Amino acid sequence: EIVLTQSPTTMAASPGEKVTITCRASSSVSYMYWYQQKSGASPKPWIYETSKLASGVPDRFSGSGSGTSYSFTISSMETEDAATYYCHQWSSTPWTFGGGTKLELK
């Protein structure tokens, strides 16, 4: 099983601040996927195939990486971005998720 390790597990950012979340895989994966989840709601696809934005996702979000190291970036934090973000690998079953990064507004 591929273990995905996200860091940090929690963080707080001020409006306008740049945010970066990392996701390390225990084995190489072809792509990384990211989901956003707000309290009481289902996860939503946010970034797919490492760097492609899901429908409706603002372009202040971006993703990058390859192999075992991936990152998720918000260029300028906004209030609505406060949520938990999960990375996810679709390369090898069982498909797995990172433990999540809770992003709070400072």
Add this chain to the structure above:
Amino acid sequence: QVQLQQSGAELVKPGTSVKLSCKASGYTFTSNHMNWIKQTTGQGLEWIGIINPGSGGTSYNVKFKGKATLTVDKSSSTAFMQLSSLTPEDSAVYYCARSPDYFDYWGQGVMVTVSS
């Protein structure tokens, strides 16, 4: 628009079984696989298994083999997951999620509480 409507919350006793449903609409049910995902505070998100609604073929996370059984009813565009021999460790929110090649649409989730 694509919608996955899940059944309501369940309170069940240890040792029993529960069957959860996920009714799909807004797309051709047999054209996409359906997955089930468990979410707990402690373990996060865990993929349980996948079913091909067209063929009924399934694949499970080895961790959930014997625990979860996935089926579909094509006539009603509904996917089901039966959880058996329930223990308190099965208490969680369970989601159905469609997959073309990742989880692009999710149900609203159903909370299952296992308690005597």
